[in-house]
Amino acid sequence: MTSSLYFKRGVVLALATTLAVALAACGNKEAPTKVALDDQDVLTTLNNYVQTSQLNCVAMPVAFNTPVEKKYAELKEPNGAQLAVLVKLGLIAEQPAEAGKVEFVPTDKGKEVYDGLQTNPPLPGFCSGTLAIDKVVSTEAKESGDNYNRDKVVYTLKLDNPAAWASDADLRKQYPDFAKLVDGAGKDHHDAEIESRGQGWRVIEPNALAK
Incomplete structure (x- = not known):
């Protein structure tokens, strides 16, 4: 017992x-590691990301040297109103093409700000100034594990040295997303998820996020 x-x-x-x-x-x-708001590595990572995003660019609606109708300003596809405003601003010029049509080439002014936009299909675009991080507003730890951290970062943007043509009313009307970006500089909140595996941070592309 x-x-x-x-x-x-x-x-x-x-x-x-x-x-x-x-x-x-x-x-x-x-506890999950919280990213400091002044973390220089995070700022560098975000700046590299936004500077290649080409959000500060306006797309060329048709490939260069592609014939379109002479009365292109009335076209819906490609966007004739966009073509007309780019001609007006001196970024592209029209020249005669076969069958009474016209085609477009970049001007010297346009070549100075020309870049390839990541659109589908890829089309050239014209970029205004340099996009950069204005400030990091907040960070939120999303996941933490062995030598791994994933965080959500909220930030605002700034547009340094904007081009004079970027303020044109007709251009702003034809490229509303571009106008919204310019008007929201320093105010509108943007967000991205970043991850680190112990060797610096990288931005997780939206389509790479787990569903």
């Missing part, structure tokens, strides 16, 4: 000790 009692007490003590160890382990679990 006494032996059985000691055995039961031993079992209870062992269970209590195991529970205490488990609770202590939970209490000592590291």
Whole structure:
């Protein structure tokens, strides 16, 4: 009888000790690392990301040297109103093409700000100034594990050295997303998810995020 009692007490003590160890382990679990708002590595990563996003560019609606109708300003496809405003601003010029049509080439002014936009299909575009991070508003730890962190970063943008043509009313009307970006500089919040595996941060492209 006494032996059985000691055995039961031993079992209870062992269970209590195991529970205490488990609770202590939970209490000592590291919290996800929170990115500092002034983390220079994060700022550099975000700046590289937004500077290649080409959000500060307006797309050329048709490939160069592609014949279109002479009355292109009335066209819906390609966007004739966009072509007309780019001609008006001196970024492209029209020239005669076969069958009484016209085609477009970049002007010297246009070549200075020309870049390839990541559209489908790829079309050339004209970029205004340099897009950069204005400030990091907040960060939120999303995931943390062995040598891995994933965070959501909210930030505002600034547009340095904008081109004079970027303020043209007709251009703003024909490129509303571009106008929204310009008007929202320093105010509108943008967000991105970044991850680190112990060797700096990188931006996770939206289509790479887990569903």
